[in-house]
Amino acid sequence: MEKDVLTRFGVSMPEELIKQFDQYIAERGYTNRSEAIRDLVRKVLLEPGGLKADQLVAGTIVMVYDHHAADLPLQLIELQHHYHHDIISTMHVHLNHDQCLEIIVVRGLLAKLRELQHKIQVQKGVLYAELSVTYLDERGAGQGHADTAEHHHS
Known part of the structure; x- marks a missing residue:
């Protein structure tokens, strides 16, 4: 099975929001922000209202x-x-x-x-x-x- 090609992009967030996001990442055991963002995007794309x-x-x-x-x-x-x-x-x-x-x-x-x-x-x-x-x-x-x-x- 081939690996997906990864695309890099920048995201700007208010400092307080990124602090909360980093806490969310740590509590759930992610090793980096990218993994957490990928999972959140997958979850949003599976919401019944968006399908x-x-x-x-x-x-x-x-x-x-x-x-x-x-x-x-x-x-x-x-x-x-x-x-x-x-x-x-x-x-x-x-x-x-x-x-x-x-x-x-x-x-x-x-x-x-x-x-x-x-x-x-x-x-x-x-x-x-x-x-x-x-x-x-x-x-x-x-x-x-x-x-x-x-x-x-x-």
């Missing part, structure tokens, strides 16, 4: 809900069955007597994943539901995991 609806992505939908809300657990299961092609895995955690946390690992078109997240969020009894994109498939639409004939991990 196109037809992009293939992977990430998680995290939700917290009241499992005593009428029919909510069944509604959430039905929703997940409807979107089963986009769901890779789920993890369910009992937070306390009333609340559950569920993490749904998803992969597919951003528009469909946003749609699923929205349908979850509007259910009565859902206290929190957020889509977090952690991977952008650079190959584009129609080249998703399910379309791949071979799949290897090194």
